[in-house]
Every structure is written in C-alpha cells, then in structure tokens.
Amino acid sequence: MPQAAFNDVIKRSFDDLSKRLNGSASGPLHKMREAALKSFIEQGVPTTRHEEWKYANVLPFIGLEYSRVSEIAKSVTEKDIDEALGELVSVLESGWRVTIVNGQFRGDLSYLPAAVTGVSVDVLSDKLIANDEVVRAAYGSVAKSDAHPFVAMNTALACDGVVIRVAKGSEMKRPLHIAIISDARQVNVLTTPRILIVAEEGSEIDIVETHSTIGDQQALDVSVSEIAVGSNAHVRFHKVADDQDDSRHIGYTAATVARDGRFTSHCINIAGNFIRNDLVINLADVGSQAYLYGASVLGGVQFADSHTVVDHAVNNCHSEELYKGIYDGSSIGVFNGKIFVRPQAQKTTAYQSNHSVLLSDKAQVNAKPQLEIWADDVKCSHGATLGQLNDEAIFYLRSRGIDADKARALMTYAFVAEVLEHIDHEGLREFCEKRVASKLGTEPLSL
Amino acid sequence: MTPILQITDLTAGIEDREILKGVSLTVNPGEVHAIMGPNGSGKSTLASVLAGREEYAITGGTVVFRGNDLLELSPEDRARQGMFLAFQYPVEIPGVSTANFLKTSVNELRKFRGQEPLAPAVFLALMRERMKLVEMDQSFLSRSLNEGFSGGEKKRNEIFQMAMLEPILAVLDETDSGLDIDALRIVAGGVNALRTPTTATIIITHYQRLLDYIIPDVVHVLWDGRIVRSGGKELALELEKRGYDWIKQEAAEVA
Ligand SMILES: Nc1ncnc2c1ncn2[C@@H]1O[C@H](COP(=O)(O)OP(=O)(O)OP(=O)(O)O)[C@@H](O)[C@H]1O
Ligand SMILES: [Mg+2]
Numbered sequence: 298m299p300q301a302a303f304n305d306v307i308k309r310s311f312d313d314l315s316k317r318l319n320g321s322a323s324g325p326l327h328k329m330r331e332a333a334l335k336s337f338i339e340q341g342v343p344t345t346r347h348e349e350w351k352y353a354n355v356l357p358f359i360g361l362e363y364s365r366v367s368e369i370a371k372s373v374t375e376k377d378i379d380e381a382l383g384e385l386v387s388v389l390e391s392g393w394r395v396t397i398v399n400g401q402f403r404g405d406l407s408y409l410p411a412a413v414t415g416v417s418v419d420v421l422s423d424k425l426i427a428n429d430e431v432v433r434a435a436y437g438s439v440a441k442s443d444a445h446p447f448v449a450m451n452t453a454l455a456c457d458g459v460v461i462r463v464a465k466g467s468e469m470k471r472p473l474h475i476a477i478i479s480d481a482r483q484v485n486v487l488t489t490p491r492i493l494i495v496a497e498e499g500s501e502i503d504i505v506e507t508h509s510t511i512g513d514q515q516a517l518d519v520s521v522s523e524i525a526v527g528s529n530a531h532v533r534f535h536k537v538a539d540d541q542d543d544s545r546h547i548g549y550t551a552a553t554v555a556r557d558g559r560f561t562s563h564c565i566n567i568a569g570n571f572i573r574n575d576l577v578i579n580l581a582d583v584g585s586q587a588y589l590y591g592a593s594v595l596g597g598v599q600f601a602d603s604h605t606v607v608d609h610a611v612n613n614c615h616s617e618e619l620y621k622g623i624y625d626g627s628s629i630g631v632f633n634g635k636i637f638v639r640p641q642a643q644k645t646t647a648y649q650s651n652h653s654v655l656l657s658d659k660a661q662v663n664a665k666p667q668l669e670i671w672a673d674d675v676k677c678s679h680g681a682t683l684g685q686l687n688d689e690a691i692f693y694l695r696s697r698g699i700d701a702d703k704a705r706a707l708m709t710y711a712f713v714a715e716v717l718e719h720i721d722h723e724g725l726r727e728f729c730e731k732r733v734a735s736k737l738g739t740e741p742l743s744l
Numbered sequence: 745m746t747p748i749l750q751i752t753d754l755t756a757g758i759e760d761r762e763i764l765k766g767v768s769l770t771v772n773p774g775e776v777h778a779i780m781g782p783n784g785s786g787k788s789t790l791a792s793v794l795a796g797r798e799e800y801a802i803t804g805g806t807v808v809f810r811g812n813d814l815l816e817l818s819p820e821d822r823a824r825q826g827m828f829l830a831f832q833y834p835v836e837i838p839g840v841s842t843a844n845f846l847k848t849s850v851n852e853l854r855k856f857r858g859q860e861p862l863a864p865a866v867f868l869a870l871m872r873e874r875m876k877l878v879e880m881d882q883s884f885l886s887r888s889l890n891e892g893f894s895g896g897e898k899k900r901n902e903i904f905q906m907a908m909l910e911p912i913l914a915v916l917d918e919t920d921s922g923l924d925i926d927a928l929r930i931v932a933g934g935v936n937a938l939r940t941p942t943t944a945t946i947i948i949t950h951y952q953r954l955l956d957y958i959i960p961d962v963v964h965v966l967w968d969g970r971i972v973r974s975g976g977k978e979l980a981l982e983l984e985k986r987g988y989d990w991i992k993q994e995a996a997e998v999a
Contacts, residue, residue, distance in 0.1 A: 696819050
C-alpha cells in the first residue's frame with residue numbers, strides 16, 4: 298500500500314520536525330501542524346476514485362522513498378539557481394527574489410527589498426503569528442487544511458515559510474519572484490514550501506512563482522500559497538511551470554479578495570512531468586474581481602491538471618476565466634472549473650471559457666466546467682471547445698509557402714498567445730511567449 | 745517559349761467520383777486565361793489540384809509548371825515556385841494577424857530563393873505600398889487573418905497577398921463574386937497592375953463583367969470536368985447572352 302507508506306513518511310517527517318523545533322513545538326504554528334497532520338491522515342492520499350483526482354494519479358510517486366529534507370546539506374549555490382531559472386533570471390532582474398530551497402527560506406540566496414518601504418518579507422514564525430493580527434487571521438484560513446489533503450500535508454510539514462506583506466497604498470513597480478527550488482541532487486526529496494502574501498488596502502504587486510528541480514533524483518513539490526487581497530488592492534499572480542522533464546508538482550493557490558479588490562492569476566504550464574494546480578478564489582466582499590488565465594502547452598508524457606474555483610460569496614462581484622491548452626504526444630490535460638454563485642451574490646457576472654486543441658491521436662484532455670448558481674439576478678456563462686487544428690486553415694497557409702509544421706506552429710502559437718497577451722508585465726509576457734513559441738517550434742509573432 | 749503551365753489530360757476526383765475528366769490547358773508567359781462554366785463543373789477542383797489540395801486524387805494526366813512536374817510538389821513548394829491561388833472561400837485564421845502571416849509567407853518564399861528575410865521596416869513599407877493597390881485599409885494588418893472580414897474584404901485581401909508574393913502564375917477563383925461595383929474595378933485594377941510579360945493569370949469567373957476590366961487572351965468553358973470550348977474574349981460575351989445550354993448540346997453531340 299503506497300498510501301500507508303506515504304502516511305508514514307509524513308508522520309516521520311512531522312516527528313522529526315517536532316524534535317528539531319524543541320521549545321517552539323508548543324507554539325501556535327505547531328498546534329496548527331498537529332491539527333493539519335490529523336486532517337491529512339483523515340483525508341488520506343487521494344486516488345483516482347476521488348472525483349477531484351479522477352485523472353491525477355499520484356500513486357506512482359507517493360510510493361517512493363523520500364528523505365527528510367532537514368538532513369540535506371545546504372549546498373545550493375547562486376549558480377545552481379541561475380542555471381535552474383535560466384533566462385528568467387535576467388527577465389526578472391529588476392525585481393526582488395525570495396528563494397526557497399527544499400521548503401526553507403534562504404535569505405542568502407534572495408534579493409530582498411531591504412530599505413524599501415512598502416513591502417516586507419519575513420519568515421513565518423510563532424512570533425509573527427502572535428504579533429501580527431493580519432497574518433494570524435490569514436494563515437491557514439485562506440487555504441484550509443480540511444479542504445484538500447495536500448494543503449493539510451503542506452501545513453503539517455511547512456516550516457520556515459515566507460510571509461510577504463505589501464503595505465497599505467504601496468504600488469510596487471518591481472515584480473517579486475518567489476523561486477521555489479527542490480534540490481534532488483543526492484536523494485529523493487519531498488518539499489513543502491509555504492507562502493503567505495498579504496496585500497493591504499490599495500496596494501499593488503506582481504508576484505511570479507516558479508518551481509524548479511535540480512538534480513537527477515526524484516522530487517515531489519507540494520506547495521501552498523495563500524493570498525489575502527485587501528480592499529482596492531490588486532495582486533497579479535503568475536505561476537510558471539517550466540521545470541525539468543521529470544519534475545512533479547502539486548500546488549494549491551488560494552486567494553480571498555476584499556471589497557473592490559482585484560486578483561489576477563496567470564498559470565502557464567510549459568514543462569514538467571506532473572503538474573497539478575488548484576486555484577481557489579473567494580470573492581469575499583462587494584465589488585471584488587478575479588481574472589484567471591491559464592495556458593498549458595504539453596507534449597510527450599506530460600500531465601497538467603488545472604482545478605479552479607471561483608466562489609462568488611457576495612453581490613456585485615465579477616470573474617473572468619480563460620484557460621487554453623495544446624496537447625501533443627501522449628500528454629494529458631485536465632481542466633475543472635467551478636464557479637459558485639451563493640444565494641446572496643446577486644448581480645454577479647461570471648464568465649468562463651476553456652479551449653483545447655489536440656495535436657495527436659494519443660493526447661487527451663478532460664474538461665469539466667461546473668457552474669453552481671443559487672442566485673437569480675446574475676450573468677454567467679461558460680464555453681468549452683475541443684478540437685483539432687483546422688485542415689483548411691493549414692492548407693491555406695501552405696498554399697502561401699509556409700510548410701505544414703510551421704503552419705501548425707503558427708496556429709497553435711496564436712491560440713495560446715491569446716492567453717499570454719493578458720500578462721501585463723512585459724518582460725514576463727515576452728519570456729512566456731518565447732518559451733511557448735519555442736516549444737511549438739516557432740517564434741513569437743512580432744507585428 | 746516554354747509555357748508557364750501545361751496541363752495534359754488531367755483526371756482527378758474524390759473517393760470514387762471523377763470530377764476532372766481529361767483537362768488540357770496551356771498557359772504561356774504574359775497570358776490571361778479565363779475559365780468559365782456552370783456550377784459544379786469542376787473549376788474550383790482544378791484550382792485546388794493546381795494548388796496541391798491533398799484530398800483530390802490525381803488519376804491520370806500530367807501538369808508541368810515552369811518545366812517541372814507540379815504534381816510531385818507539396819503545396820508550400822508550389823507556392824515557393826510561384827503558384828498562387830486566390831481562394832473562392834478564404835479561410836479565417838484566428839489569432840494570426842494579416843501582417844504576421846504575410847511576413848512569414850514572404851520570408852519563406854525569400855528563403856527558398858536564397859534571399860535574406862526582409863528587414864521589418866522594409867517589409868512594413870512594402871505592405872503599405874501594396875495595400876494601396878487594392879485600397880485596403882492598414883487597420884487590416886493587425887487583425888486576425890480574414891477573421892470577421894466581409895466577403896469583399898476577404899477577396900481584396902487575396903489580391904493584396906498576391907501583390908506581396910508576386911507569383912508567376914495566379915489562379916483567381918471567383919475573386920469577383922461578392923464584390924461591389926467599385927471593389928470590382930479596384931481589384932481588377934490591382935490584377936492588371938501586377939501583370940508582367942513573364943507571369944500569367946487564370947481567372948475563374950461566372951461573369952463577363954470582370955473580363956471587361958481584365959481582358960483575357962483565351963476564354964475556356966469547363967463543363968462536366970472537361971474543357972469543351974475555347975475561344976477569344978468574344979466567347980465570354982456570347983456565354984453572357986446565350987447561357988451554357990448550346991455548349992452543353994454541342995458537347996453532347998461530339999461525345
Ligand atoms: N471535397 C469534395 N467532396 C465531394 N465532392 C466534391 C468535393 N469537391 C468538389 N466536389 C464536387 O465536384 C463537383 C465540382 O465542384 P467544383 O467546386 O470544382 O465546382 P465549380 O465549377 O467550382 O462550381 P462553382 O461554380 O459552383 O464554384 C461538384 O459536384 C462538387 O460537389
Ligand atoms: Mg467554384
């Protein structure tokens with residue numbers, strides 16, 4: 298039974314952590330860890346019989362031997378990180394970087410806004426929880442352990458997570474990059490990075506979250522990011538999965554949006570073996586807005602599963618969602634998009650669309666829009682299409698001297714570019730365009 | 745003088761249905777040929793076979809284009825060697841702007857000829873100049889190719905592409921259909937401006953009207969997969985007056 302073995306790994310890691318913590322094992326964070334561990338054991342590792350995990354089979358890799366991350370030497374260097382991030386380093390050079398290696402914040406490898414007012418980065422600690430009311434209220438309540446087995450797992454094991462606070466009214470011009478690294482050079486690692494972002498009233502920030510594996514051993518990265526978007530604040534969150542071919546990532550991003558706040562998310566899946574992203578947005582107060590963009594460009598045996606939830610909890614909120622995918626080889630894509638409109642959420646506007654193109658007979662996509670609407674005075678729509686490339690269009694391009702492969706690349710690139718064009722940060726948009734184009738065998742269209 | 749195009753006894757069809765039943769046609773440099781004929785007679789099929797549409801099976805005959813076996817070539821290689829088809833129904837291609845599409849296309853043709861890609865500024869200037877030929881507005885450049893274009897706009901865009909690609913042989917399949925009177929004049933003016941002594945044009949049309957503007961050297965009537973009659977430009981006038989029945993009758997008598 299791989300589940301039982303995995304539970305043991307988690308329990309042992311938890312015990313390890315408890316010992317290592319000594320005194321603070323009685324603090325509030327560890328109390329939460331205890332509760333989360335219990336919740337994780339209760340929920341169990343999901344199998345494909347579980348509705349939400351129907352296509353995401355985690356059994357093949359939860360049975361592996363994972364070493365306890367605390368044993369691993371802190372040997373990751375700046376150079377290793379630069380190599381793992383590649384071109385993204387120069388793209389985000391003007392910004393700040395919070396580096397997390399095997400779940401632990403690494404100040405020595407980070408570039409932090411030291412003398413800058415408006416944004417601060419701290420390690421999640423009992424002291425912070427005790428002293429900071431906002432952090433206390435947000436941590437573990439934006440992403441709840443009982444809602445998701447891997448949130449529970451992450452909460453049970455997360456230590457040295459990071460809290461990013463954007464102060465009231467601060468419009469951050471530079472992006473903040475959260476570089477999450479799994480160092481699997483010596484042993485298999487199971488990492489549990491944990492991020493809390495608090496964007497206070499009227500603030501604005503671009504966050505870029507990336508996950509990179511280094512080394513040839515196996516890494517399983519189970520991360521949770523919680524984002525509290527204050528009233529009138531705007532958080533633009535970007536998650537780029539462009540990792541090693543054999544990497545595995547289970548990520549959970551949750552945001553609550555306060556009055557007239559805005560949360561924009563871009564999830565771009567380019568490379569990695571197994572990518573599961575849950576994105577859960579709670580439009581908690583009047584006038585709040587969510588924009589969800591997603592693109593998957595998969596090939597080979599890649600798997601990417603996007604589960605999104607937009608919960609319209611109150612009246613006069615707005616959400617727009619556009620997810621697209623291109624699937625080649627024997628890759629598998631999943632889109633599950635839930636929209637809840639609660640009875641009191643009158644005057645809701647919620648739009649969702651999801652479009653997929655299969656480039657090969659062996660590729661698969663499973664798309665499921667799920668709108669549950671309990672209010673009557675609302676405007677909601679969803680549209681989903683699944684298709685192959687239009688042969689007529691390919692012939693048209695070929696008749697103009699463009700060979701068949703290039704014609705396909707042009708069309709698939711154009712298909713995905715309609716998602717990427719929503720990325721405001723120019724450098725990041727161009728980076729994504731370039732990566733997507735190169736994966737599709739073309740170059741970004743420039744006119 | 746080597747002909748640009750020489751079709752001999754071409755038979756082609758789809759599945760087990762024969763559509764072209766022995767077409768022969770020679771087009772020399774500098775010439776304009778018109779192909780007329782009733783609906784369903786095989787005009788677009790002939791154009792598609794020339795452009796290389798793969799769903800049509802060639803069952804017999806030969807097509808020589810500039811001295812080479814055309815039927816051996818992929819659609820893209822035909823285009824690179826100077827074949828151009830203005831589609832009867834141009835396809836909409838979402839997300840690919842007209843400008844980007846043309847840049848790719850022009851540079852593919854240049855690459856084939858061993859030329860460097862055009863510098864962006866030069867390319868833009870060329871596009872602006874050639875758009876004027878068909879009086880197309882520059883706003884079309886940034887729009888997705890043919891997407892949401894009106895019928896007439898799509899046809900103009902075909903001729904604009906022709907102006908950009910400078911083909912050796914242009915086959916215009918009902919480019920006049922759906923054009924208003926002014927647009928017809930503009931499009932015809934564009935085609936005439938592109939005529940050279942070394943290139944040729946095949947115009948597929950139902951109406952004499954276009955041929956008032958683009959004077960053909962030869963007019964052919966395609967009926968039931970065969971060219972049953974060829975003549976000078978007066979043949980088009982006669983067809984306009986008398987319809988196709990008399991030709992069908994004559995053809996039936998011969999057969
Ligand atoms: N892809 C196809 N599948 C089935 N039948 C076809 C196909 N293409 C052409 N045909 C048939 O072949 C015949 C000739 O068609 P074609 O489009 O070449 O005619 P046309 O002369 O261009 O007619 P029109 O003047 O209406 O444009 C028609 O009967 C048509 O239905
Ligand atoms: Mg036709």
